[in-house]
Amino acid sequence: MIKLVWLIPLFPLLGFLITGTGFRHFPVRLSGWLASIMVLISFIFSIFVFFELKSGFPSETIAISDWISAGSINLPVEFLIDPLTSLMMLIITGVGFLIHVYSVGYMHGDEGYNRFFSYMNLFIFFMLVLVMGGSYPVMFIGWEGVGLCSYLLIGFWNKNNENNDAAKKAFIMNRIGDLGFLIGMFLIFTTFGSLSYNAVLQKAVSMTSGTTVLTVITMLLFLGATGKSAQIPLLTWLPDAMAGPTPVSALIHAATMVTAGIYMIARSNILYVLA
Numbered sequence: 001m002i003k004l005v006w007l008i009p010l011f012p013l014l015g016f017l018i019t020g021t022g023f024r025h026f027p028v029r030l031s032g033w034l035a036s037i038m039v040l041i042s043f044i045f046s047i048f049v050f051f052e053l054k055s056g057f058p059s060e061t062i063a064i065s066d067w068i069s070a071g072s073i074n075l076p077v078e079f080l081i082d083p084l085t086s087l088m089m090l091i092i093t094g095v096g097f098l099i100h101v102y103s104v105g106y107m108h109g110d111e112g113y114n115r116f117f118s119y120m121n122l123f124i125f126f127m128l129v130l131v132m133g134g135s136y137p138v139m140f141i142g143w144e145g146v147g148l149c150s151y152l153l154i155g156f157w158n159k160n161n162e163n164n165d166a167a168k169k170a171f172i173m174n175r176i177g178d179l180g181f182l183i184g185m186f187l188i189f190t191t192f193g194s195l196s197y198n199a200v201l202q203k204a205v206s207m208t209s210g211t212t213v214l215t216v217i218t219m220l221l222f223l224g225a226t227g228k229s230a231q232i233p234l235l236t237w238l239p240d241a242m243a244g245p246t247p248v249s250a251l252i253h254a255a256t257m258v259t260a261g262i263y264m265i266a267r268s269n270i271l272y273v274l275a
Contacts, residue, residue, distance in 0.1 A: 002049055002057065002060055002081050003062070004045070005045070005049060005132070006062065006079065007042075007045060008042045008045045008046060008093070008128060008132070009042070009125050009128040009132065011038040011039070011041045011042045012039055012042060012122070012124040012128065013122070013125040014038060015034055015035045015037075015039070015117075015118075015121035016118050016122040016125060018034065019031045019034060019035060019117050019118040019121065020115075020118030020119075020121075024114070026114050028113050028114060031113065031117045031118075032103065032104035032107070032117050033104065035117035035118070035121045036097060036101050036104065038121060039093055039096050039100050039121070039124055040093075042089075042124070042128070043090070043093035043096075043097050046086070046089040046094070047090070049086055050086045050087075050089075050090055053081070053082070053086050059081060059083070060080075060081050060082075061079070061080050061081075061134045061196075062078060062079045062080075062081065062134075063076050063078045064077040064078060064079065065077050072193075075135065075137055075195060077138060078133070078134035078135060078138065078196070079132045079133065079134050079138075080132070080134035080198070084263075084267065085131055085132055088131035088259075089128065089131060089132065091255065091256065091259070092124060092127050092131065093124070095251075095255040095256070096124050096127075096251060096256065099120075099250050099251045099255065100120060100247075102247055102250075103117070103120065103245075103247040106246060107245065107247070112156065115156075116153075116245070119149055119153050119156070120251065122145075122149055122152075123145075123149035123150075123153065123251065123252070125145070126142045126145025127142060127145075127256050127260070128142070129142035129145065130145070130146060130260055130263070131260075131263055134197055134198070135195045135196045135197060136185045136188060136195045136200075139264065139267075140182070143181065143224075146228075146252075146257050147175070148171075149252075150167075150170055150174070150241070150252050150257060151167045151168070151170060153244050153245075153248040153251075154166055154167040154170050154244040154252075155167025155243070156244050156248065157244075157245070160243075162243065163243040163244070165240070166237075166241055166242075167241075167243070167244075169237050169240050169241075170237040170238075170240070170241050173234050173236065173237040174227045174228060174234075174237070175227075176223075176227055176234060177223050177224045177225070177226055177227020177228060177234050179223075180219075180220045180221070180222075180223030180224045180227075181220065181221060181223070181264075182224075184220030184221045184223075187213065187216060187217050187220065188200060188217055191213050191217070197267065200271075201268075201270045201271075204271055204274060209273075210274070211275075214274050215275045217271060217275075218268070218272050218275040221264060221265070221268055221271075222265065224261065224264065225260075225261030225262070225264055227261075228258070228260045228261040228264075229259070229260065229261030229262060230253075238253065238258075241253060
């Protein structure tokens with residue numbers, strides 16, 4: 001099952017494409033359940049992966065394709081499947097499925113019903129990419145993707161300018177943190193010559209504890225985490241973000257996106273221990 005792990009984010013993406021590209025014409029009574037079923041399938045796959053790892057199957061890095069290859073720079077698209085990833089996948093797809101089902105009734109009669117579920121499926125897709133990525137750039141794709149989806153979902157009822165302002169505030173505040181994350185990645189590549197988790201963490205072990213460059217890297221990554229997880233000082237976007245529908249608050253603020261910063265620090269734990 002681990003070899004087929006790339007299917008897990010594919011199903012929510014497929015749900016987004018089906019409901020999103022034809023949201024004005026797709027049958028309203030079907031879009032909510034289609035979106036929910038797509039997340040449920042991903043949840044079932046995630047359960048199989050979890051029990052495979054629990055039974056002793058080793059953690060594995062799965063290369064999907066080449067992404068950037070220029071000179072000494074080689075950035076593949078790869079997924080790292082280990083117990084931490086598996087746990088996050090269960091949270092995202094399991095809790096995400098329940099919120100999708102709740103949304104079927106909550107959003108009933110809303111004129112943007114199909115559009116809402118296309119955004120929700122897209123959010124699940126990017127959140128899965130974030131936690132499944134085997135390198136910092138792949139995590140960053142998911143990181144920026146959930147930022148885009150939070151903007152779309154917080155400002156979902158966009159006929160109200162206050163909702164639009166709340167969405168823009170969340171988007172801009174997160175970009176401040178993301179700049180720190182981005183600079184941190186440049187510094188990681190300069191220091192370790194790679195952005196793959198396995199390569200970076202293996203090389204970090206041989207470094208002296210308390211090295212200045214490690215402290216700077218972890219502080220920059222932590223700045224990104226404070227934005228995504230709404231911590232001091234980048235927390236002021238969170239109260240206004242309640243402008244979105246209640247299921248959005250449940251999915252983004254309570255269940256998944258605000259845990260992204262915690263996940264990133266947990267994934268980089270060796271760097272933080274040495275810093």
